[in-house]
Amino acid sequence: MNDGVQTIIFPIQDLEKGKALLALLAGAEPYMDEPYYVGFKIGGQDVGLDPGARDKGLTHPTPYWHVADIRAKYQALLDGGATSVQDVRDVGGGKLVASVRDGEGNVIGLIQDAG
Template sequence: MSATIRSLVIPVSDLDAAKAVYTALLGEPHTDQPYYVGYNVDGFEVALNPGEEGGGPVAFADVEDLDAARATLLAAGATERSAPRQVAPEARVCVLADADGNPIGLRGK
């Protein structure tokens, strides 16, 4: 399996406050919705995700087959933090954790 990390999702409790800080740092967002604020940083996605539980930012690896990548990581000892869910017409995501509880995000079809 070969994966490329192309995005970082940052959970926030106050979207407006976080948006002010990240807009000052990264410029205007390309997507500004109550459920998601996204910035393109030289082709890398930095996103603010309101209402998510803490635990810090999650780097998402793009994979061809989400289910196969998930199964491979679970067999290797990862645990599931959030089950696969549809986030766009062509994209699903899930979050696993390594043995120390560090999040591993997967994004694919």
């Protein structure tokens, strides 16, 4: 079971410029504004800016599927032929993320909310 794509993360080098541009686009201020991540809620969608994304193998905007069991879904994708970009890890407060690369080179992110 999953809740579909609800988050997209953009790798960014200049966080301040990216934050200003996205605030103009969203017409709102970020709900989270930290040196390691800036997040906006736009029409029920989470849009994030991650200055460390490239170091994690994310070089393009990455959609994140919200799933109930990230470890099982991550393993199923690997078993289905995907390759690991980022193993399951806690990003704070019990929220787990991971990412894989499909056979075409697209990165697919997974998120399991704390619960």
